[in-house]
Amino acid sequence: MHASRRTFLKTAGIAAGGLLIGIALPQRGRAAGAGAATVVDSSVNAYVRIASDGRVTLLVPKSEMGQGIYTGFAQILADELEVGLEHVSIEAAPVAAVYNAAFAPIQFTGGSSSIAGSFEVLRKAGASARSLLLGAAAAEFGVDATELRAVNGAVVHAASGRHLPYGALAARAATLPAPSDPQPKPASEWQLIGKAVPRIDTRGKVDGSARFGCDVRLPGMAYAVVARAPTFGATVSHYDATAAREVQGVLAVREVPSGIAVIATNTWAAIQGRAALKVEWVAGAGAAVSSEAIAADYAARARTPGVTIYERGDMAATGSGRALEADYATPYLAHAPMEPLNCAVAFSADGCDIHTGTQFQTVDRAAAAAVAGLAPEQVRIHTMLLGGGFGRRANPASDFVREAVAVAKGYPAPVMTVWTREDDIHGGYYRPQAHNRLTAMLGVDGRPTRWSHTQVVQSITRGTPFEKMMADPRTGIEETQHEGASHQPYAVPNVHVAVHDARQAVPVLWWRSVGHAQTGFAVESFIDECATAAGQDPLAYRLALLADQPRHLAVLKLATEKAGWGTPLPAGHARGLAVHASFGSVVAEVAEVSLIDGRPRVHRVVAAIHCGLAVNPGQVAYQVESAVCYALSAALHGEITLAQGRVQQSNFGDYPPLRLTEMPRVEVHIVPSTDAPTGVGEPGTPPLAPAVANALYALTGVRARRLPLAHTEFVKAPA
Amino acid sequence: MQLDINGHLHELDAAPDMPLLWALRDLVGLTGTKFGCGAALCGACTVHLDGEAARACVTPLSAVAGRKITTIEGIAQSALGKKVQAAWIAEDVPQCGYCQSGQIMSAVALLRSHPRPSDADIDSAMNGNLCRCGTYNRIRQAIHRAADA
Numbered sequence: 001m002h003a004s005r006r007t008f009l010k011t012a013g014i015a016a017g018g019l020l021i022g023i024a025l026p027q028r029g030r031a032a033g034a035g036a037a038t039v040v041d042s043s044v045n046a047y048v049r050i051a052s053d054g055r056v057t058l059l060v061p062k063s064e065m066g067q068g069i070y071t072g073f074a075q076i077l078a079d080e081l082e083v084g085l086e087h088v089s090i091e092a093a094p095v096a097a098v099y100n101a102a103f104a105p106i107q108f109t110g111g112s113s114s115i116a117g118s119f120e121v122l123r124k125a126g127a128s129a130r131s132l133l134l135g136a137a138a139a140e141f142g143v144d145a146t147e148l149r150a151v152n153g154a155v156v157h158a159a160s161g162r163h164l165p166y167g168a169l170a171a172r173a174a175t176l177p178a179p180s181d182p183q184p185k186p187a188s189e190w191q192l193i194g195k196a197v198p199r200i201d202t203r204g205k206v207d208g209s210a211r212f213g214c215d216v217r218l219p220g221m222a223y224a225v226v227a228r229a230p231t232f233g234a235t236v237s238h239y240d241a242t243a244a245r246e247v248q249g250v251l252a253v254r255e256v257p258s259g260i261a262v263i264a265t266n267t268w269a270a271i272q273g274r275a276a277l278k279v280e281w282v283a284g285a286g287a288a289v290s291s292e293a294i295a296a297d298y299a300a301r302a303r304t305p306g307v308t309i310y311e312r313g314d315m316a317a318t319g320s321g322r323a324l325e326a327d328y329a330t331p332y333l334a335h336a337p338m339e340p341l342n343c344a345v346a347f348s349a350d351g352c353d354i355h356t357g358t359q360f361q362t363v364d365r366a367a368a369a370a371v372a373g374l375a376p377e378q379v380r381i382h383t384m385l386l387g388g389g390f391g392r393r394a395n396p397a398s399d400f401v402r403e404a405v406a407v408a409k410g411y412p413a414p415v416m417t418v419w420t421r422e423d424d425i426h427g428g429y430y431r432p433q434a435h436n437r438l439t440a441m442l443g444v445d446g447r448p449t450r451w452s453h454t455q456v457v458q459s460i461t462r463g464t465p466f467e468k469m470m471a472d473p474r475t476g477i478e479e480t481q482h483e484g485a486s487h488q489p490y491a492v493p494n495v496h497v498a499v500h501d502a503r504q505a506v507p508v509l510w511w512r513s514v515g516h517a518q519t520g521f522a523v524e525s526f527i528d529e530c531a532t533a534a535g536q537d538p539l540a541y542r543l544a545l546l547a548d549q550p551r552h553l554a555v556l557k558l559a560t561e562k563a564g565w566g567t568p569l570p571a572g573h574a575r576g577l578a579v580h581a582s583f584g585s586v587v588a589e590v591a592e593v594s595l596i597d598g599r600p601r602v603h604r605v606v607a608a609i610h611c612g613l614a615v616n617p618g619q620v621a622y623q624v625e626s627a628v629c630y631a632l633s634a635a636l637h638g639e640i641t642l643a644q645g646r647v648q649q650s651n652f653g654d655y656p657p658l659r660l661t662e663m664p665r666v667e668v669h670i671v672p673s674t675d676a677p678t679g680v681g682e683p684g685t686p687p688l689a690p691a692v693a694n695a696l697y698a699l700t701g702v703r704a705r706r707l708p709l710a711h712t713e714f715v716k717a718p719a
Numbered sequence: 720m721q722l723d724i725n726g727h728l729h730e731l732d733a734a735p736d737m738p739l740l741w742a743l744r745d746l747v748g749l750t751g752t753k754f755g756c757g758a759a760l761c762g763a764c765t766v767h768l769d770g771e772a773a774r775a776c777v778t779p780l781s782a783v784a785g786r787k788i789t790t791i792e793g794i795a796q797s798a799l800g801k802k803v804q805a806a807w808i809a810e811d812v813p814q815c816g817y818c819q820s821g822q823i824m825s826a827v828a829l830l831r832s833h834p835r836p837s838d839a840d841i842d843s844a845m846n847g848n849l850c851r852c853g854t855y856n857r858i859r860q861a862i863h864r865a866a867d868a
Contacts (some may be wrong), residue, residue, distance in 0.1 A: 064814030064815075065815055066813075066814035066816070066852045067814070068814070196807075197814070198811045199811055201813075201816070202807070202808050202811060202812075202813055203808065204816075205813040205816030206804045206807045206808060206812075206813065206819060206820050206823060207751070207791065207794075207795060208749070208750070208751020208791035208792045208820050209751065209792075209803060210816055211750075212753075212817060214744075214750070214753070214754065215750035217748060217750070223745060232743050245772055248734055249734075265745075265746055266737075266745035266746060267741050267744070267754075268732075268734075268737045268738060268741035268745070269734075269737075293733070296855070303722075313867065336813070336851065337816040337817075337851055338753070338755050338761070338763060338815065338849065338850070338851050338852075339753070339755075339815075339817045340755070343843070355826075381785040385815070386815060387815050387817030387818075388755070388815045388817060388818070388851050388852065389815075390851070416781055418754075421755065421756045421758070421761075422757075423759060582849025586828065598790075618811070622811075622814065625854075625856070626814060626852050626854075628853060629850075629852070629855065630851065630852075630853060631852075633851075651756050651757075651758055651760055652755075652756050652758075652760040652761050652849060653758070653760055657849050657850075657851055658853075659846050659855075660842065660845045660846050660850075660854075660855040660859070661842045661846050661847070661851065663853070663855035663856060664858065666853075666856060667735045685808065
């Protein structure tokens with residue numbers, strides 16, 4: 001999710017940093033087996049648990065969905081704790097207020113905020129744990145703590161040559177009061193922070209032992225699939241489960257709010273049982289939705305005044321010059337993570353255990369409790385590895401968790417509700433379809449004197465618990481509907497940005513980079529059109545308009561220098577560029593394209609990112625490469641369309657992600673910085689589509705103003 | 720029905736039209752083989768049948784009786800499998816990791832038939848394995864590394 005930081009802070013008044021590390025979580029005693037010595041785990045604080053045998057467990061409250069957060073968090077904590085990465089293991093933290101994000105009063109993973117929001121918290125947590133271990137050693141040795149040093153998992157008293165491993169100190173450390181002002185190491189002493197260390201979760205991902213949500217196997221667990229409405233908003237009229245119940249392995253058929261659930265001994269039987277169901281539906285609000293009609297409606301509305309979000313200067317000032325206008329249309333998009341959704345729910349006498357890959361622990365827990373009829377504290381969320389998230393598993397409506405609890409409620413065994421790929425593609429919660437209309441007036445020097453941007457798009461949080469936090473109370477418009485447009489960086493004296501709030505029966509959600517994905521495409525395409533109209537080089541034109549934006553300048557210069565901007569290319573190739581700021585970071589990308597059989601082919605992408613301090617430069621670069629792949633999938637092929645209420649795509653055949661043969665070479669360069677870390681997972685996404693579209697324009701003279709690019713017929717410009 | 724999986728015999732009571740994928744995951748408990756599409760479009764469920772790559776999501780149990788089934792959990796039984804895993808680790812390939820079981824199974828099958836694969840060989844052998852995280856370039860490097868090892 002993209003938390004509007006300002007709004008969240010204002011609304012919720014949360015404790016800055018949420019640094020409540022003095023609160024120790026319940027200690028766990030663990031007997032190592034008959035005859036063996038008892039190993040006792042001590043919670044030194046909410047992030048660090050040390051066993052008496054020296055094993056160090058770091059509790060990570062952020063969901064690992066590929067972005068490498070387990071590694072990043074471990075680097076920061078282990079560096080402060082003075083333990084080697086090879087000596088720590090990671091455990092997903094439970095849901096607790098101590099783990100709430102810095103920017104929101106909930107525990108979640110999103111908004112590219114994990115490192116940005118937790119860096120100082122983790123440094124202090126690690127430093128606090130180190131301080132407690134030193135304190136425990138001081139008591140053991142009967143010396144002052146200032147005479148001690150923490151070195152590689154032990155406390156050393158150099159003067160006497162004595163040392164004690166953390167395992168021998170943890171129990172005592174856990175009883176000491178947490179220091180009120182823990183002192184993190186100075187940057188000059190970092191051994192792990194800032195280093196491109198390898199990920200710590202790779203082994204299990206190459207031998208099949210990594211446990212994703214779908215891999216949970218609880219004793220006696222059954223599997224369910226749900227027959228959901230064929231159009232959004234439809235409800236069950238009646239159903240006949242006679243044939244479904246006869247399918248070998250089907251255990252039960254039950255109605256839930258979202259449809260009809262078939263519970264079976266295995267997933268295949270559940271799928272077969274569902275196929276044998278006869279369900280009649282009563283159409284609802286989404287019965288007639290047509291994405292083509294939405295596109296036409298949005299295009300018309302974009303020409304009328306919307307709600308003003310941002311303005312500066314005087315748009316009415318007359319001035320002669322060259323007028324430009326362009327409309328950019330982007331479709332609904334499914335996230336389609338490789339792991340389809342799933343959620344295992346086990347009721348017990350004292351509550352309910354939920355195993356799932358979620359980005360939204362606090363919200364899902366509250367939703368599950370409401371459906372289960374329990375208090376939130378009675379619902380225990382066990383966060384599994386996520387086979388991709390991209391925003392789909394951070395749903396304010398908690399759709400897949402809510403449904404799974406309803407399926408399992410009252411059933412005498414644990415049930416995992418499984419989504420098929422078709423369920424995923426049909427299931428809604430898409431990136432919203434959008435229309436962006438831009439107009440500009442260019443002065444005699446070719447620079448824009450006026451800039452107007454109007455977007456028509458749905459709100460993501462309307463009707464959810466997040467609406468109050470995310471929407472501006474004056475306008476009802478939320479930041480996701482104008483981010484990337486309202487603060488475009490170019491030095492234009494007169495600017496007007498407006499939004500038309502669209503309402504559709506199609507549920508929408510944040511999709512990697514959220515509103516920036518569509519506004520970035522529009523702004524960076526349009527500025528390129530302005531450069532062309534002014535007869536200027538797209539790079540020089542941008543640089544001149546960004547003189548006051550040092551981070552933009554830094555990434556533009558770095559990316560274009562590394563890409564060889566302006567140097568000759570093979571015949572039939574061309575370059576395009578784009579730069580966009582999001583989640584506190586700025587990314588520039590240069591794409592090199594050609595046409596193969598008339599279809600766009602991206603050969604190389606050179607990116608530069610300014611994200612403040614790069615805690616793990618290797619993973620920062622890999623995340624930008626990942627964003628390039630994800631955004632290129634969408635730019636080339638990605639589109640969810642609806643006709644007569646029905647989603648017209650169903651699986652990877654008609655919703656095709658990028659394949660290996662389409663993957664460009666990607667080079668990522670990081671602007672060196674010691675500033676506080678900013679976002680990484682998403683900011684590589686927005687510049688990709690416009691960089692490619694601008695390159696295709698440079699190659700063919702054809703402007704692609706609609707995504708995916710498959711809609712545009714490119715013809716190579718005559719040589 | 721008896722299945723030979725990673726060198727062990729498993730007795731299963733299952734419908735012959737059940738895809739091997741669900742038998743592995745839900746009946747045998749070998750969850751390293753992943754479900755991605757159910758239609759042989761993504762390769763997440765790739766296993767080996769007598770050493771050849773196959774998509775378990777569209778392979779009915781009736782087609783695997785008497786054949787040697789190898790899954791990601793058994794791939795380290797071969798020197799080549801170990802080599803490919805080591806190359807994946809050396810290149811730090813996985814992000815979310817969900818597709819990587821299938822990627823590795825396809826890569827091992829490729830390297831068995833083409834010990835020194837060209838980029839074109841990799842293109843044709845690996846294009847059926849989808850990754851949403853964008854690990855393709857490192858997958859290619861890891862295959863070359865394994866071939867060189």
